[in-house]
Amino acid sequence: MSESAVAARDASTVMLVRDGVAGIEVFLQRRVTGMAFAAGVTVFPGGGVDATDGIADIAWSGPEPAWWAERFATDEQTAQALVAAAVRETFEECGVLLAGPTADSVVDDSTIYRESRGKLERRELSLADFLAAEGLVLRADLLRPWSNWITPEAEPRRYDTRFFVAVLPQGQIADGATTEAAHVAWQTPQDALASWRVGEHVLMPPTWSQLDALCGFADTAAVLAGERDITPIMPVYSPGAEGRPLSNFPDNERYFAELPQQSALRGR
Known part of the structure; x- marks a missing residue:
């Protein structure tokens, strides 16, 4: 990292x-x-890791932090915080809770925790305290590691984002009841990419890349079974590079070839 670059904050995003x-x-x-x-x-639901996400006494089911640390090439404490942040952010941003009353169950109606959801979003409550108060176990086994993208060094606000994938638990409903979203929708990856190509919405390269990868799977079972080679990707930002200010990410030529001309965030 160059001396002038802002340090990248750890973040989690869940597809x-x-x-x-x-x-x-x-x-x-x-x-x-x-x-x-x-x-x-x-974007997908997600956000930065909070200091409280790394608390060691979270009730936990599934692969231990050491397993996640190996997949994401980090230390165990950071790995635990990343998984906890993935669960917390998914609950905050769309009301889907990857936790259950036992190690092999998951809540089927997360709306009963609406008040706690608001407190989590306002940082009035930690995930560990919420799970303990409700007698819930974090279901790390419902998540799969997917990819790792890092914001270019030239940016003033940077994130080291680990992408996860999870299947919507039966009975739960994903909503748009968050202050961060103006619109939410379920779409096939193919439809989301098609609408982006005609300028109906904006996709930054990391989101575009994950949607493109999802197009190669027939169903969610195949997605969960897929083995991912997770190598950190940090695009390089070169202002004034003939309309292609970002490079050094997979299929960057195809991204810019398909990018609608009227995009307000060309490549950023």
Whole structure:
């Protein structure tokens, strides 16, 4: 990292998927225009890791932090915080709770925790305290590691984001009841990419890349069974590079070839 670059904050993003009539569907949010980062763009639920996400006494079911640390090439404490942040952010941003009363169950109606959801979003409550108060176990086994993207060094606000994938638990409903989303929708990856190509919404390269990868799976079972080679990807930002300011990410030529000319965030 160059001396002038801002340190990248750890973050977690979750691709929430389900099986639909036309194939896999993924839950997408269009961020409100007033956000400090990625305003107005279409993303998956997620956000930065909080200090309390790494608390050691979280009730936990599934692969231990050491397993996640190996997949994401980090230490165990950071790995635990990343998984906890993935669960917390998914609950905060779309009301889907990857936790249950026992190690092999998951809540079927997360709306009963609406008040706690608001407190979590306002940082009045930690995930560990919420789970303990409700007698819930974090279901790390419902998540799968997917990819790792790092914001270019030239950016003033940077994230080291680990992408996860999870299937929508039976009985739960993903909603748009968050201050960060102006619009939410379930779409097939193919439809989301098609609408982006005609300028109906904005996709930054990391989101575009994950949607493109999801197009290669027939159903959610195949997604969960897939083995991912997770190598950190940090695009390089070169302002004034003939309309292609970003490079050094997979299929970057195809991204810019398909990018609608009227995009307000060309490549950023």
